[in-house]
Amino acid sequence: MSKYRPVIGLEIHVQLNTRTKLFCRCLNEYAPDEPNKNICPFCTGQPGALPLLNKEAVRKAIEFGVAVGATIPEKTRWDRKNYFYPDLPAGYQISQYDNPIVEGGLIEFFVEDKDNGTFEAGSVELTRAHLEADAAKLQHVGSKTYVDFNRSAAPLIEIVTEPVLHSSAQAMAFVNELQLLVRRLGISDADMEKGQMRFDCNLSLQNEDQQKNDELPPYRTETKNINSVRSLGRAIEYEIKRQGKMLDEGETPKQETRGWKDDQNKSESQRSKEDAMDYRYFPEPDLKILEISREEIPQLNNLPELPSTQRKRYLELGLSQQIVNTFVVQDELSSFFDKVLEIKSIHSKAKDKNLTLSLANVLSGALLAASSKNEITINEIIDEKNFFEMVELFDEDKINNKGVQTIIDELVKGDQKDIHKIIENKQLIQVSDTNALGEIVDQVIKENPKVVEEYKSGKVQVIGFLIGQCMKASKGTGNPKVFKVLLSQKLK
Ligand code: ADP
Ligand code: MG
Numbered sequence: 001m002s003k004y005r006p007v008i009g010l011e012i013h014v015q016l017n018t019r020t021k022l023f024c025r026c027l028n029e030y031a032p033d034e035p036n037k038n039i040c041p042f043c044t045g046q047p048g049a050l051p052l053l054n055k056e057a058v059r060k061a062i063e064f065g066v067a068v069g070a071t072i073p074e075k076t077r078w079d080r081k082n083y084f085y086p087d088l089p090a091g092y093q094i095s096q097y098d099n100p101i102v103e104g105g106l107i108e109f110f111v112e113d114k115d116n117g118t119f120e121a122g123s124v125e126l127t128r129a130h131l132e133a134d135a136a137k138l139q140h141v142g143s144k145t146y147v148d149f150n151r152s153a154a155p156l157i158e159i160v161t162e163p164v165l166h167s168s169a170q171a172m173a174f175v176n177e178l179q180l181l182v183r184r185l186g187i188s189d190a191d192m193e194k195g196q197m198r199f200d201c202n203l204s205l206q207n208e209d210q211q212k213n214d215e216l217p218p219y220r221t222e223t224k225n226i227n228s229v230r231s232l233g234r235a236i237e238y239e240i241k242r243q244g245k246m247l248d249e250g251e252t253p254k255q256e257t258r259g260w261k262d263d264q265n266k267s268e269s270q271r272s273k274e275d276a277m278d279y280r281y282f283p284e285p286d287l288k289i290l291e292i293s294r295e296e297i298p299q300l301n302n303l304p305e306l307p308s309t310q311r312k313r314y315l316e317l318g319l320s321q322q323i324v325n326t327f328v329v330q331d332e333l334s335s336f337f338d339k340v341l342e343i344k345s346i347h348s349k350a351k352d353k354n355l356t357l358s359l360a361n362v363l364s365g366a367l368l369a370a371s372s373k374n375e376i377t378i379n380e381i382i383d384e385k386n387f388f389e390m391v392e393l394f395d396e397d398k399i400n401n402k403g404v405q406t407i408i409d410e411l412v413k414g415d416q417k418d419i420h421k422i423i424e425n426k427q428l429i430q431v432s433d434t435n436a437l438g439e440i441v442d443q444v445i446k447e448n449p450k451v452v453e454e455y456k457s458g459k460v461q462v463i464g465f466l467i468g469q470c471m472k473a474s475k476g477t478g479n480p481k482v483f484k485v486l487l488s489q490k491l492k
């Protein structure tokens with residue numbers, strides 16, 4: 001048991017990608033270069049302007065709830081959260097207090113240990129998620145401050161977790177998974193650079209007694225204004241250090257709200273923590289209680305496949321966790337792979353497990369590398385059908401690794417898109433005929449007496465060098481496995 005154990009609960013704002021805003025018909029559009037482009041009396045806080053609920057936002061919030069296995073109540077209520085700030089001219093925000101649209105739920109995630117390539121599974125219980133309208137955006141220029149209402153009344157879901165995270169690595173892995181999930185569902189673009197996903201981080205440190213008794217510390221701080229995953233990690237590390245030092249000195253950290261200063265890599269105290277009383281929440285008089293009929297709630301299998309489901313499906317195919325993770329976090333790769341699997345499923349080798357693994361290996365290896373190196377998409381290099389046929393030939397030992405690489409290089413050049421033509425032109429069909437290869441092996445043995453001597457005196461790993469020489473002599477067309485067998489026979 002270590003002296004202190006961090007306890008972390010997150011509040012995450014995710015902007016829904018609806019066509020229009022949550023309570024008015026203004027476009028919900030990211031337009032930083034055109035401030036106040038999409039505004040109306042409601043979203044600029046004019047007295048008497050009435051809210052008009054956006055059904056698309058409600059639907060997307062419900063989809064989120066279904067995806068995380070939450071309860072969607074039959075009735076959900078809107079509440080006014082009252083406070084003054086220049087980005088909120090109405091003096092209140094329409095939110096949901098004690099009757100949110102999403103109750104409970106769970107998100108699973110994996111923390112990658114980059115040093116040894118392992119993945120540790122974790123999960124976070126959600127307390128709730130509620131819908132609320134965003135505030136406007138203030139822009140400080142010199143001594144002046146401007147207000148841009150484009151974002152005002154944009155739809156947010158605020159997702160609140162239970163205090164169950166215990167490290168910055170876990171918190172970061174969790175929010176990455178959350179981003180993946182909302183993007184997969186198509187309910188948010190979750191682009192942090194555009195402020196479409198933002199974090200508040202609650203943190204306290206349990207001493208040894210509290211750890212033993214599974215008790216929460218009697219205080220916590222809330223660090224607000226965290227706008228990226230990296231900053232979330234830094235804000236957590238900063239707060240762990242700050243609180244640890246205070247506890248070491250016999251002090252209990254104050255319950256307070258702190259603001260994260262990204263440019264300074266630190267947080268500053270803003271105010272002692274307000275409680276719900278200070279906001280004078282009351283039911284929003286301009287909106288009815290929202291009734292959600294059970295028919296409005298989609299079935300899980302009518303939603304896009306969840307990242308967690310996809311992960312399990314790939315693991316069951318026998319793919320390594322490393323490859324599974326590479327695929328799941330990149331839509332381009334997972335949808336390419338799924339189409340390839342579909343081609344395989346109607347093929348005579350539908351049940352061939354090794355072929356599946358080869359397909360995954362070549363996709364996550366040589367093909368992905370070529371795509372990143374040349375900054376082109378995988379689909380621009382090769383289509384699923386050609387890819388399948390190429391890997392099939394590889395799996396049947398008709399072409400070798402080098403042949404695969406040559407095909408990909410040729411495809412990247414772009415003159416020839418038919419892999420069979422490339423194989424023909426470049427003579428990539430691998431020779432496995434022992435008579436033909438035997439001659440090459442004899443030649444290589446003759447030309448490398450020193451290495452052969454080393455091999456015979458017990459340094460067997462030099463066989464790799466000899467295979468390489470054989471490959472070279474065969475201009476890459478020889479089957480390295482056959483070379484290996486022949487060499488070991490002839491050098492006995
Ligand atoms: P409030 O209503 O004041 O926002 P909540 O009880 O709803 O407070 O908690 C808000 C967030 O604080 C949640 O994410 C929760 O997990 C987290 N939290 C609560 N207690 C602690 C604690 N002792 N340490 C860390 N986080 C906590
Ligand atoms: Mg709160």
Ligand code: ZN
Nearest residue numbers: 024026040043
């Ligand atoms: Zn408006």
